[in-house]
Amino acid sequence: QWILVMKESAMTSATGDMPSYQIRTPSSAVPQGVVVSTSPANQHGFQQVAEEATRKREIRLLKNREAARECRKKKKEYVKCLENRVAVLENQNKTLIEELKALKDLYCHKTE
DNA sequence: CGATATATACGTCACGAGCG
């Protein structure tokens, strides 16, 4: 999952073009599509709707804040894991090179 | 030592994926 995502972002940054979904539209805190009436009877109703919308928004923001924190934590762990794997593979590589060298030496002396 | 550059962490928005 991470690998695919990262490859994709690396590609787009390399070519310099942005995916179409990057284009943003300005947004406001007030939910769209709410019809405002000037009559006092409806104003109370509107206030309730507006309060509910605000409450929902705050809940969503809180949840998203926590989700973003969790997402970053997860990503950091993933990167740490990859770095660890790199270190292990580098060590293995070093060991194998040494082993190959030793075997070559052995073979040379045998044929002499 | 202050100005500037770079790194890091965070909150928010927009979007796609997947679920009921």
Add this chain to the structure above:
DNA sequence: CGCTCGTGACGTATATATCG
């Protein structure tokens, strides 16, 4: 189809490094 969740991108704040 509407809703929630995970995540990339962006802007901002704070910390740290570099330079004159």
